[in-house]
Amino acid sequence: MCMDSILSPNYLGATGSLNLNPPRSAATSGRKSSAVSFGGLGLGLAFCASVGSSTSVMGSTKDNSKPKIVNGEYGYVLEDVPHLTDYLPHLPTYPNPLQDNPAYSVVKQYFVHVDDTVPQKIVVHKDSPRGIHFRRAGPRQKVYFESDEVRAGIVTCGGLCPGLNTVIRELVCGLYHMYGVKKVLGIDGGYRGFYARNTIPLTPKVVNDIHKRGGTVLGTSRGGHDTVKIVDSIQDRGINQVYVIGGDGTQKGVSVIFEEVRRRGLKVAVVGIPKTIDNDIPVIDKSFGFDTAVEEAQRAINAAHVEAESIENGIGLVKLMGRYSGFIAMYATLASRDVDCCLIPESPFYLEGEGGLFEFIEKRLKESGHMVIVIAEGAAQELLSESVHSMTKQDASGNKLLPDVGLWLSQKIKDYFSMRKKMPINLKYIDPTYMIRAVPSNASDNVYCTLLAQSAVHGAMAGYTGFTSGLVNGRQTYIPFYRITEKQNKVVITDRMWARLLSSTNQPSFLSAKDVMEEKKEDAIKVKKEGGPTSQMLEDGNTGSEVLSIKEVSCK
Numbered sequence: 097m098c099m100d101s102i103l104s105p106n107y108l109g110a111t112g113s114l115n116l117n118p119p120r121s122a123a124t125s126g127r128k129s130s131a132v133s134f135g136g137l138g139l140g141l142a143f144c145a146s147v148g149s150s151t152s153v154m155g156s157t158k159d160n161s162k163p164k165i166v167n168g169e170y171g172y173v174l175e176d177v178p179h180l181t182d183y184l185p186h187l188p189t190y191p192n193p194l195q196d197n198p199a200y201s202v203v204k205q206y207f208v209h210v211d212d213t214v215p216q217k218i219v220v221h222k223d224s225p226r227g228i229h230f231r232r233a234g235p236r237q238k239v240y241f242e243s244d245e246v247r248a249g250i251v252t253c254g255g256l257c258p259g260l261n262t263v264i265r266e267l268v269c270g271l272y273h274m275y276g277v278k279k280v281l282g283i284d285g286g287y288r289g290f291y292a293r294n295t296i297p298l299t300p301k302v303v304n305d306i307h308k309r310g311g312t313v314l315g316t317s318r319g320g321h322d323t324v325k326i327v328d329s330i331q332d333r334g335i336n337q338v339y340v341i342g343g344d345g346t347q348k349g350v351s352v353i354f355e356e357v358r359r360r361g362l363k364v365a366v367v368g369i370p371k372t373i374d375n376d377i378p379v380i381d382k383s384f385g386f387d388t389a390v391e392e393a394q395r396a397i398n399a400a401h402v403e404a405e406s407i408e409n410g411i412g413l414v415k416l417m418g419r420y421s422g423f424i425a426m427y428a429t430l431a432s433r434d435v436d437c438c439l440i441p442e443s444p445f446y447l448e449g450e451g452g453l454f455e456f457i458e459k460r461l462k463e464s465g466h467m468v469i470v471i472a473e474g475a476a477q478e479l480l481s482e483s484v485h486s487m488t489k490q491d492a493s494g495n496k497l498l499p500d501v502g503l504w505l506s507q508k509i510k511d512y513f514s515m516r517k518k519m520p521i522n523l524k525y526i527d528p529t530y531m532i533r534a535v536p537s538n539a540s541d542n543v544y545c546t547l548l549a550q551s552a553v554h555g556a557m558a559g560y561t562g563f564t565s566g567l568v569n570g571r572q573t574y575i576p577f578y579r580i581t582e583k584q585n586k587v588v589i590t591d592r593m594w595a596r597l598l599s600s601t602n603q604p605s606f607l608s609a610k611d612v613m614e615e616k617k618e619d620a621i622k623v624k625k626e627g628g629p630t631s632q633m634l635e636d637g638n639t640g641s642e643v644l645s646i647k648e649v650s651c652k
């Protein structure tokens with residue numbers, strides 16, 4: 097693939113008329129901005145806006161980096177996303193080119209109404225407040241970029257995930273075909289590619305077939321996030337729309353890039369697209385590639401089952417990804433029905449004694465002569481640290497490197513049954529870790545990636561910035577970065593989904609009744625304090641459909 101020179105930045109912008117992002121020498125700390133403006137956004141809600149923060153662009157002390165919260169009646173809250181006009185109030189607008197596009201112009205109400213928002217909670221009680229809402233994604237009547245003014249940059253960061261190439265493809269094609277944007281650059285090899293590599297020119301022709309391949313054609317990396325160098329590069333290359341595809345770490349990175357872009361007063365829309373095989377990003381219904389990963393995991397589970405049932409006292413042990421969240425293991429188990437026991441980081445277990453794992457294995461082997469165990473990579477870490485001498489190592493992004501729980505558990509099971517119980521077992525350990533994330537995305541993930549990418553493009557063209565494009569309750573939305581980065585999404589083991597898993601595998605919960613009661617009591621206290629509904633899931637509000645949603649509302 098041919099490379100664009102690192103030394104040939106385009107400072108001028110194709111229109112040559114209004115250049116808001118001149119080279120760095122001219123773009124020092126002082127730059128214009130004043131009051132936060134909702135003018136261009138048509139925020140016609142009769143609500144009070146509480147906006148604030150503290151940039152000092154062009155000497156203005158107007159506070160505009162705090163959350164944009166709009167309060168309405170009956171407890172309605174809009175957690176809005178920033179807009180370029182928050183700090184560049186006099187930007188010109190242009191009619192959306194889609195209005196002349198025959199494919200779209202026939203669609204009734206194609207443009208999203210300015211007041212459309214999506215509730216985070218869809219299960220409510222008679223008296224509960226309307227709660228948090230996010231801005232609905234989609235094309236707007238007016239855009240803040242002319243087609244030939246746009247120079248977009250796309251980067252993929254962190255671990256691989258099925259669908260990365262589809263998102264890249266649909267960003268390029270969406271920009272090109274919907275908005276006539278011809279200049280799109282791929283950043284090579286993650287964040288550090290902004291300042292250490294040449295860019296890769298992307299056109300619909302170049303990306304035409306990439307969705308059929310796993311991985312990312314742009315390459316990826318961990319570490320290397322240097323905010324100043326990245327924003328210098330954005331400025332030097334004349335990039336004015338940045339699309340960053342990545343997980344929790346990446347979204348933290350893009351949020352500081354956005355802050356720096358705003359501090360410098362640049363007309364640059366900064367957009368995150370959530371990627372994580374572990375599904376550990378909060379708020380969104382699920383992350384792209386997750387379904388594909390769960391589907392691919394079935395192959396490993398099937399193999400483990402075939403091996404286990406073909407031999408006396410056969411045990412198939414499968415390790416699946418999930419550093420802190422056991423979603424892949426949980427959904428792969430629920431989908432398979434061949435799994436006898438699923439072990440995840442959120443549900444601590446113990447090996448020996450009454451109600452422990454060994455007792456359950458013995459029981460299952462006696463009942464059916466074989467069993468399949470699925471374990472998430474982050475499970476049992478507290479047990480491992482007791483018995484494995486492990487130095488705490490980190491990857492380049494600062495993520496803790498975990499010792500192999502699958503190998504550890506295999507050894508423990510073998511030692512216990514063969515040496516101590518004198519009960520011969522045949523254990524086969526399968527580790528499909530990288531196989532489930534290196535595959536191309538399946539059909540439904542491809543559709544999901546397309547919607548995410550197109551929503552991101554519509555948002556940037558409409559001047560929104562500092563947002564992550566995400567699916568909430570089945571609707572595409574724009575979510576402020578802080579909502580995505582503030583916590584990790586985890587399986588809630590006191591929720592119905594985990595209960596369903598337990599009733600499907602009939603494994604022990606490894607929780608004594610006392611523990612469950614205590615957890616419920618803590619939940620009740622929290623609810624009382626916060627005045628919210630009855631579970632963490634209700635607070636998160638991720639409901640979706642019974643089958644499709646990852647995080648489910650439950651009433652305890």
Ligand SMILES: Nc1ncnc2c1ncn2[C@@H]1O[C@H](COP(=O)(O)OP(=O)(O)O)[C@@H](O)[C@H]1O
Nearest residue numbers: 254255318319321342343344345346348349493
């Ligand atoms: N707190 C942070 N602030 C800024 N950049 C970060 C932060 N955490 C991670 N990053 C950067 O984000 C990129 C991806 O992070 P990583 O944790 O490896 O993967 P993921 O985004 O998939 O979780 C890396 O280049 C890393 O340097």
Ligand SMILES: O=P(O)(O)OC[C@H]1O[C@](O)(COP(=O)(O)O)[C@@H](O)[C@@H]1O
Nearest residue numbers: 254255343372373374417418419491
């Ligand atoms: O070997 P690598 O590339 O560091 O990836 C391993 C890790 O990537 C993950 O899939 C998650 O990574 P991300 O946070 O980058 O999505 C973990 O489950 C796993 O521990």
Ligand SMILES: [Mg+2]
Nearest residue numbers: 254343344345
């Ligand atoms: Mg991560």
